[in-house]
Amino acid sequence: MKMTSISILVLALGLSACAQTTSMSSQNQVSSDLSQASRLPQAPGPRGPVMLQAEYDVKAVNVLVPHTLKVSEANTFHPSADIVWRGDLPGDRYAQVKAIFDDAAARSTATMHTGEPVVVDLEVVRFHCLTEKTRYTVGGVHSLHFMMTVRDAATGVVLQGPRLIVADVKGAGGNRAVAEEQAGRTQKVVVTDRLTEVLRRELSAPIAVLPADAVVTRFDGTPAQLASLQ
Structure with missing residues (x-):
């Protein structure tokens, strides 16, 4: 009985030591992981928006609206057609x-006179x-x-595309749509503004990331705070 008690005591002490060793090993591993994490590259802090600059000297924009596209005048929620x-x-x-695209293209490329x-x-x-x-x-x-x-413009060689551009934009409904109409923000204004914005973006290249309080120049040449362009 005495020998059995001693054996049990030795076994218990061994298990305790094993547990302490495992705990210390885990703590050391965590410390090592934290140390490694502190040496990893940190995510950049808050920055301003990416600024764009015209990438081309746009000599002309040709707009094609194929007559193979199906037109619908049905006053339903979602007519099955290409043009509504x-x-x-x-x-x-x-x-x-076509007139809407011509207008948007003229507005978006009016100041694009640098580059190829x-x-x-x-x-x-x-x-x-x-x-x-x-x-x-x-x-x-x-x-x-x-x-x-x-x-x-000189050789006709394709430099970019053809590629599909999706310029979807939300359209107001109900009382909000009525209010927009009364304020002059018609459907035509909404879609023309959207196409102008997208064409300008697609024909430009990023040049810098600036702080939010930087003074920049609009496409029309007038200075403006970045906050006002958001």
Whole structure:
């Protein structure tokens, strides 16, 4: 009995020592991991937005709205068609959509006079905006898709594309849509502004990341705080 008690005591002490060793080993591993983590590259702190600069000297923009695209005048929530447009009076929807793209292209490239001289080709794939029924109830999304190709102005060699650009933008509904209309923010204004913004971005390149309080220059040449451009 005495020998058995001694054996049990020795075994218990051994287990205790093993547990202490394992605990110390775990603590050492954690300390090592923390030490390694402290040497890893740290994530950069808060920075301002990436600024863009025109990448090309845009000589011309050609807009094509294929007549193979299906037009719908159905006043349903989501007509099955490629072109759904209610921002102009009833008429030639192909011509109306082309006029919107022409306007947006002229606005977005007006100051693009640096870099390689290019011609930009835009082919409309989808111009599916809100019907009256959708606009004055639930609202939705103006679905604006087009192919973009950038070509050397002298040789015609393709420098970029063709690639699909998706420029979807939310369209207000119900009372908010009415309020926007009364304030002059029509569907035509919304989609033209959106296309202008997207075309300007797609034909520009990032040049710097600036602090949020930096003074920059707008595309029209006037100075502005970054905060006002967000």
